[in-house]
Amino acid sequence: MALRTLTDLDDKKFNGKRVFVRVDFNVSVSNGTVGEDYRIRMTIPTIEYLTKRGAKVILASHLGRPDGRDDDYTLAPVAKRLSEIVGSRPGIKVRFAHDCVGQPVEDEIGRMNNGDILLLENLRFYKEEEANDLKFCKKLASLADIYVNDAFSTSHRKHASTYGMAKLVDARLAGFNMRKEVEYLSMMKDNPIKPFKVVVGGVKIKDKIGALEHLLLKADKVIIGGAAAYTFLKAKGFKTGKSLIDNEHLPWVSKALASYGDKIMLPTDHVAAISPADTSITMVKGDIPDGMAGFDIGSETIERYSTEVSGTNGAGMIFWNGPMGMFEVRAFANGTVNIAKSMALAYWRGAKTLIGGGDTLEAMKKSGVAENEVSHVSTGGGATLRYLAGDEMPGVSVLNGQ
Template sequence: MALRTLSDLPDSQFDGKRVLVRVDFNVSVNNGAVGEDYRIRMSIPTIEYLTKRGAKVILASHLGRPEGRDRQYSLAPVAKRLSDIVGGKSRPAIRFADDCVGVEVEDEISKMNKGDVLLLENLRFHKEEELNDPEFSKRLASLADIYVNDAFSTSHRKHSSTYGAAWLFDIRLAGFNLSKEVEYLSMIRENPIKPFKIVVGGVKIKDKIGALEHLLPKADKVMIGGAAAYTFLKAEGIKTGNSLIDEERLPWVTKALSTYGDKIMLPTDHVCANSPNDNSVTMVRGDIPNGMSGFDIGNETIERYSAEVGGNGGGTIFWNGPMGMFEIRAFSNGTINIAKSMALAFWRGSKTLIGGGDTLEAMKKSGVAENEVSHVSTGGGATLRYLAGDEMPGVVILNGH
């Protein structure tokens, strides 16, 4: 899908114009401090492109799921982190507005000079945002002359900031982050460079079924880990002890195994314990004993998966979801090894894509840098929806539909 991006317009069109940029600053904030800031950093190319061309940049984002104006969900700490990242004597500070619509916000915008950046307060402080309320959409749209969506991760939702307000602009553009997401994920969805390998982990199979249905016919190998693997193993008749099973999805898994069994790789050994906090951890091959649960893939499986991922280079590898409960050291080995194998594959010439917040966190924990993978998707749920072939209202609207 070819989207109209910022660079498709002449520079002069941004000069002195108010540009509303929907960004995704939905990051973790604890005690007023921002945790992982990857999503903030991914917006910098779009912000700086606009400020260098004399635009007045108005940033809009949500944070969490507040009930009304809950100050713990304020974007003020994000404004500070953004200032730290782009700060410098020659650059303007990031200003912060106490709301996202209304007279005070309009007043703040009227004082902006060319190249200034203003971050609006959390869009979800107004329930109208998620309702795609026409009146709220109008108020948002009235703040600017040009609309830019750079938040792929919220583009599967028909909210005011991604859809309703966007409709009301004559000029609607994709930011650099969003267009890169669409370019990479379209390649995986439509025409992945072969051999195409997928690593799937995490807990919930139900979120991944749509994407797997779309990708299984195209994939050469699919490696299953995490809690997702136990539903597959149960469908194969292997005893899974007390491991997490998605009973509802068993029929789908059974069908997938009968159709694509030759492509699907499953764990042959597991790191097991009675509970996640149990100090005595056992490596189990084959059936998992009653009373025990699997919390990570075992050494033999790590070896098989790592050889498949890190292999000979070339092709495409997509990884979504950790291989075990990696937050606990005893169950982090599988995930760490997959992350390192992904980096090895990248250096050997494979296109490597990582999707989902957990997977990014796992990669960081493994000591793999962001520049050791081809692309890290900030999408999470949106990534899986896009790969499943679902329509993305926030992307479609940029092409005027």
């Protein structure tokens, strides 16, 4: 999908203009301090491009799911972290507005100099944001001369800031992060580099069915781990003990195995225990005993999966979504750590490697793999899977006038 981006507009058109940038600063905040700031850092190229061209940059985001105005969900700590990242450039200020609409916000924007940055307060302090309320859309649109969406991860939703207000602004552009996301994911969805391998973990199969239906057609191998693997194994007739099973989607899994069984790789051994808190773990091959559950892939499976992922000989494309086990617990992290390191090795050997989903990024970091050791880390979780499934992406399509 070709998108009209920042570079498609003449530089002079940004000078002195109010550029409203929808970003995704939905990051973890604890005791007023931002944790993982990857989503903030990914917007810096767009922000700096605009400030250098004299735009008045108005940033807007949601944070969490507040029920009305709630200071526990304020974006003030994010504004502080953004200031630290942007650094002190002469004459450039990062300001924080204590609301996202209304006269005080308009006054704050009126005081901005060219190149200044203003972060608005949490959009979800207003229920009208998620409701795509027309009056709220008009209030947001009145703040902008140019609209930019750099928040791919929220673009599967028809909210006021991702869709409704954009329709009311004539000049609509994609930011650099949005462009990169769409380029990489479109390549994977429509014309992946061969051999194309998909690694799927995590818990919920339901959220991944749409993407899997599309990817199973294109992929040369689909490697299944995490709790998702136990539903596949149960469908094949294995005993899975107390392991998490998605019984509702067993019929879909059975159908996928019947159609694509030659492509699908499943664990042959497991790290099992009575509960996540159980210190006496057992390596189990084949069936999982009654009373026990699988919490990670076993050593034999790790070796098989790692060889498949890293053995690309400088060719192909690999997509990883979802950890291989309960990686938050050290005893069940080995599978995930090895897949992360295998992804890095494949990248250094020349393969295109893509990682999607917040859990997967966290797993990668915990494994000691840096962001620059993969080709692309998607900021979208649900949005990434929805795009790969071919679902409607209102925040993307509206940029092309739809």
